[in-house]
Amino acid sequence: MPHGHHDHDHDHHHHGLSPSGHPYRQDDDAPLTYWQRMEIAVRELLIEKGVTTAADVAAQIDLMDSRSPANGAAVVARAWTDPAFKARLLHNAGDASREMGFDIGPLHLIAVENTPDTHNLIVCTLCSCYPRNLLGLPPDWYKTRAYRSRAVREPRAVLSEFGVELPDSTTIRVHDSTADMRYIVLPARPAGTETLSEAELAAWVTRDSMIGTGQPRAPQGNLTGA
Amino acid sequence: MARLTTMGIMTMAERVRVRSLMPPGHVRAPAYLRGKTGVIERALGEFGNPEQLAYGLPAEKKPLYRVRFTMAELWGDRAERPDDTLDAEIYAHWLEEVPDHAPWPSRP
Numbered sequence: 001m002p003h004g005h006h007d008h009d010h011d012h013h014h015h016g017l018s019p020s021g022h023p024y025r026q027d028d029d030a031p032l033t034y035w036q037r038m039e040i041a042v043r044e045l046l047i048e049k050g051v052t053t054a055a056d057v058a059a060q061i062d063l064m065d066s067r068s069p070a071n072g073a074a075v076v077a078r079a080w081t082d083p084a085f086k087a088r089l090l091h092n093a094g095d096a097s098r099e100m101g102f103d104i105g106p107l108h109l110i111a112v113e114n115t116p117d118t119h120n121l122i123v124c125t126l127c128s129c130y131p132r133n134l135l136g137l138p139p140d141w142y143k144t145r146a147y148r149s150r151a152v153r154e155p156r157a158v159l160s161e162f163g164v165e166l167p168d169s170t171t172i173r174v175h176d177s178t179a180d181m182r183y184i185v186l187p188a189r190p191a192g193t194e195t196l197s198e199a200e201l202a203a204w205v206t207r208d209s210m211i212g213t214g215q216p217r218a219p220q221g222n223l224t225g226a
Numbered sequence: 227m228a229r230l231t232t233m234g235i236m237t238m239a240e241r242v243r244v245r246s247l248m249p250p251g252h253v254r255a256p257a258y259l260r261g262k263t264g265v266i267e268r269a270l271g272e273f274g275n276p277e278q279l280a281y282g283l284p285a286e287k288k289p290l291y292r293v294r295f296t297m298a299e300l301w302g303d304r305a306e307r308p309d310d311t312l313d314a315e316i317y318a319h320w321l322e323e324v325p326d327h328a329p330w331p332s333r334p
Binding site for chain 1: 254255256258270273276290292300301306307309310311312313314315316317
């Protein structure tokens, strides 16, 4: 870009719209927070003293990023198609997930089953406990004060905002992850999926349906009435 | 209280009240459940006491239970639906037994 135009361009860098029509967004130049500085200091010290390496830290981040709701969906689909596995899942969901080959470490997992008259909802009012070792990182809203406080106080209003309308005859069971257990909802198998394979079923299981703030996506059209 | 610290003695559906304590420091018994009465949903085994773990101290193993409360017990007449429930994990040292013959706390 010709230098002669520099000042002119500069005037417009932080105002108005980009050439593609989007507003410019400020760079994130705020100073580090106390806890960000603490994390960097501890990480650099651990590496400097040979306790861990930068490659190990990156590998652990990779491992966590490789976990996703697809893991939980596979567990749910297995439970929908294999009654013996479902019984093992409801008895000890951690062991049942390990049996499928998922590397969930020491996770203590409890599966709670939705039935025609019971709907389960998971929250952690104290912080952000979530079955990360199976499902990966929680959604941002799960960690908000609004969700954490309202899910235990007015779960029906919260569910309604997520688009889940339940009849008054359905009992809601809220589970507050206050200590060492983590929870996964076993949603009800959608109608119209009788002919689907385990792998096909897993595609209908959403993250929110395993938190209880959603239902599995239901096949429409081609499968209705099958 | 002694009965609560021995695994396997507390049984399902036994009534318990969360202690109404407000100690300083890291605890994992939520304030909104303190003083509330529920029933044991299941025993979970023994886990290191988070009140010591949080400070890097050697932690005693404490029995942990899932306790089920009704929304009526937690929120009174402001509950959306009185017999919806809330389950939470509470350590034995935060629970006191409620005699079977004791009436449930009066409700609005």
